[in-house]
Amino acid sequence: MNVEVNYKSISRTSSHIPFLKTRLQVGMATKESDLSGSGGLSRQNSGVAGPWESDLTAVQHSLKFVKKLEEHYVCPTCKGVVLNPHQTGCGHIFCYRCIQGLLENSPATTPACPLDRGLIKSDEVFQDNCCKREISNLDVYCTNSPNCSHRMTLCRLQEHLQTCQFESLQCSNAGCSEIMQRKDLQEHLRISCSYRMEPCHYCKHPYTCCQLEDHERHSCPEVEIKCPNKCSQMIKRCMLEDHANQCPEVQTDCVFKKYGCFVRVGGHIPPLSVLWNPILRQRISSCSRTISIFRSGWKLQSRNDCILNGSKSLFDPLGWVVADTDVVW
Ligand SMILES: [Zn+2]
Ligand SMILES: [Zn+2]
Ligand SMILES: [Zn+2]
Ligand SMILES: [Zn+2]
Ligand SMILES: [Zn+2]
Ligand SMILES: [Zn+2]
Known part of the structure; x- marks a missing residue:
């Protein structure tokens, strides 16, 4: 009413x-x-x-x-x-x-x-x-x-309380509910408030202090972290994608995949360095062995076909590949 x-x-x-x-x-x-x-x-x-x-x-x-x-x-x-x-x-x-x-x-x-x-x-x-x-x-x-x-x-009390150093105030930073006397507010805002803005040490973007640790630990693009593929290098988070193209621990297809080798190898090694890379040499020799086994199986099958068909010639579609690899390795 x-x-x-x-x-x-x-x-x-x-x-x-x-x-x-x-x-x-x-x-x-x-x-x-x-x-x-x-x-x-x-x-x-x-x-x-x-x-x-x-x-x-x-x-x-x-x-x-x-x-x-x-x-x-x-x-x-x-x-x-x-x-x-x-x-x-x-x-x-x-x-x-x-x-x-x-x-x-x-x-x-x-x-x-x-x-x-x-x-x-x-x-x-x-x-x-x-x-x-x-x-x-x-x-x-x-x-x-x-x-x-x-x-x-x-009638002057309110006016005084607007500046009284002992008046209780809530921190003015959004999200902070701490209450303190006015005389302590500046120090709180400058030093101890978890919601004060501080620049990230690495990327310099401003974040509230309570978000900063999480930002640096999980998302700052400028922080160096261990390669997730365990190659033991420290890489800036923003460079991880580029690094993945060079990381020796990233598993990729064998360069001889098109010849039938499905072994996956570590590292994207440029062709010129192939000759000097012991890991790849080892992989390729195992690749050669795989092809040899294929060839033996194929020859046996082919010989059986010859006997059945009465043909004199043997067809070895993998022979040239193995011949090549035999020369190089
Ligand atoms: Zn009365
Ligand atoms: Zn009353
Ligand atoms: Zn006062
Ligand atoms: Zn605060
Ligand atoms: Zn940052
Ligand atoms: Zn790596």
């Missing part, structure tokens, strides 16, 4: 009531004005908090007043200092938030004042700017005392 609370504008209050009149006098004066209907000022919806008090709700119950807080500045509902004071018809002063709560929680009936059981009618409630001024000028210690020794009027 939307409850309308009415108040007298500042100009009306100040024109009728001298500065720092008590809230009771304000209430009486207002009532007189209401009864007479004079003043010609329109009523407005209330609830507008001063900029200095709008953020005080969080510390309302931990404020440290230099002098003991007078009873009439204490809200009858929340027992804290009255913030954005609103006066009832019975002359008691509540926080706007609290009087609004009382009215909203009793939509069917008229709520009673907790102090004198007087009925609280919404059209009799008004924003008490005189009381607001008095409260705004009360002296308080910084809410971070005794660490901080500053004292000021209540």
